Amino acid sequence: MKKLTGTIAALALTAGAAHAADDLTLQLKWVTQAQFAGYYVALEKGFYDEEDLNVTIKPGGPDIAPTQVIAGGGADVTVEWMPAALAAREKGLPLVNIAQPFKSSGMMLTCRKDTGIEATEDFRGKTLGVWFFGNEFPFLSWMSQLGIPTDGSEQGVEVLKQGFNVDPILNGQADCVSTMTYNEYWQIIDAGLAPEDLVVFKYEDQGVATLEDGLYVLEDRLSDGEFRDQLVRFVRASMRGWKYAEENPDEAALIVLEYDETGAQTENHQKRMMGEIAKLTAGSNGALDPADFDRTVDTLLAGGSDPVITGRPEGGWTHEISDAALN
Numbered sequence: 001m002k003k004l005t006g007t008i009a010a011l012a013l014t015a016g017a018a019h020a021a022d023d024l025t026l027q028l029k030w031v032t033q034a035q036f037a038g039y040y041v042a043l044e045k046g047f048y049d050e051e052d053l054n055v056t057i058k059p060g061g062p063d064i065a066p067t068q069v070i071a072g073g074g075a076d077v078t079v080e081w082m083p084a085a086l087a088a089r090e091k092g093l094p095l096v097n098i099a100q101p102f103k104s105s106g107m108m109l110t111c112r113k114d115t116g117i118e119a120t121e122d123f124r125g126k127t128l129g130v131w132f133f134g135n136e137f138p139f140l141s142w143m144s145q146l147g148i149p150t151d152g153s154e155q156g157v158e159v160l161k162q163g164f165n166v167d168p169i170l171n172g173q174a175d176c177v178s179t180m181t182y183n184e185y186w187q188i189i190d191a192g193l194a195p196e197d198l199v200v201f202k203y204e205d206q207g208v209a210t211l212e213d214g215l216y217v218l219e220d221r222l223s224d225g226e227f228r229d230q231l232v233r234f235v236r237a238s239m240r241g242w243k244y245a246e247e248n249p250d251e252a253a254l255i256v257l258e259y260d261e262t263g264a265q266t267e268n269h270q271k272r273m274m275g276e277i278a279k280l281t282a283g284s285n286g287a288l289d290p291a292d293f294d295r296t297v298d299t300l301l302a303g304g305s306d307p308v309i310t311g312r313p314e315g316g317w318t319h320e321i322s323d324a325a326l327n
Contacts, residue, residue: 021054022230027075028060029213032260034245034274035182036079037252038101038281042241044255051233057259062164065133067093070218076227077234082211082296083137083308086316090309094219097317099235099325100292101242103284105209106276107138109201110185111176112169117199120146120206124155129162129169129177137308139178141299142208144307166191176201182276186269210296212280214288219315228321235325239286246281249274287322 028036039057042048048055058075060066066078067088077098085095109128111117117126123146130139140150149156160174166187168174179185181202189195203209215235221227245252253270293316300308 021049021052022226022233023054023056024077024230024234025056025058025075026234027058027064027066027069027078029066029079029081030060031262031264032059032256033183033265034253034256034270034277035213037245037256037274037277038238038242040241040256040259041245041252042237044258045241045244047237047240048234051237053230053233053237055234067095070095070216076217076221077231078216079213080216081135082214082293083300084133084135085214085216086297086300086309086313087137089313089316090311094315095216096219096222096315097214097216097288097293098231098321099215099238099286100211100288100322101215101239101284101286102211102213102280103282103289103292104280105202105204105212106181106280107203107209107212108179108181108185109139109176109203110166110169110179110188111199111201112193113197113199115175117175120148120201123148123157123176125157126175127158127160127168127173129160129174131162131164131178135178137300138203138208138210141210141302141308142203142206145208145302182273182280186272190269208299210299211288211292222318222320228324231321232324235286235321239326242281242286245274246278249278285322285326287319287326288317290317293317 026039043055043057066080067084069075070078071093082097085097089095115126116122130136143150143157150159152158160168162168162178166177166179166184169177169188170191177184179188188198217231250271253267253274256270257265257267297312
């Protein structure tokens with residue numbers, strides 16, 4: 001009887017090993033928040049399980065560069081903005097966009113009206129808060145197109161390396177700060193300034209919007225058939241998560257809160273954020289629109305004497321994974 005029991009146990013272990021889920025690690029661009037709700041929804045709702053995937057989601061943060069993490073083998077897939085991904089690719093890190101859940105850009109420059117700023121020409125002589133770590137590229141391209149130097153001269157602007165908060169506009173250190181429609185703008189409102197106290201410049205309205213929050217992998221790994229199959233299943237499950245989040249924003253926000261180990265997020269802020277995020281993912285089935293890619297590249301190339309990239313990138317994206325996942 002013991003021998004039979006042992007044989008059954010061994011067979012069970014063998015069967016379990018044969019059907020073990022594939023491990024896959026996703027590196028986020030920022031901390032756990034509704035910006036990444038689709039992935040947490042897919043995890044919580046079992047969409048990854050249904051695709052035989054064991055997905056680990058690694059939050060980002062102010063000291064975490066997604067491109068460095070994936071370059072060092074710390075993740076299989078990373079969420080990144082296309083300007084940073086293409087800049088990294090030109091410098092030798094062969095990142096490839098395999099899916100694009102975000103259709104629209106949420107990036108803005110938010111200014112205090114009492115500084116006298118009403119139009120882009122009023123930027124001259126002002127101090128503007130700008131995020132770095134790859135997030136500065138759309139801003140620099142925009143200033144170059146406007147013909148406004150970023151050298152702090154009287155006819156240029158003083159660039160303040162902005163931390164990941166809105167303190168500079170609250171304490172008078174900057175006239176404008178970088179914000180996202182779904183996050184920092186509302187931090188300014190919550191701090192006491194009213195919408196009528198502010199002037200907002202959306203990057204999309206200025207014609208310099210670039211693609212945000214795409215999914216990227218290292219190009220050489222796409223030659224691995226097993227890895228490609230994992231990616232197909234991952235993209236399919238992730239887009240199920242994103243569409244569920246769009247249709248059920250409050251529930252999605254609560255799911256995000258469950259995975260926030262820091263406890264720093266609040267229900268009200270995450271629900272509001274998810275509502276705004278749904279506007280950015282709407283219209284995307286996960287496949288990159290080549291026209292959006294070309295618009296992003298054109299913006300980056302318009303960098304004057306110091307462009308973000310120096311030539312049109314080859315091989316920066318593929319439909320191979322998204323086509324297989326979505327069709």
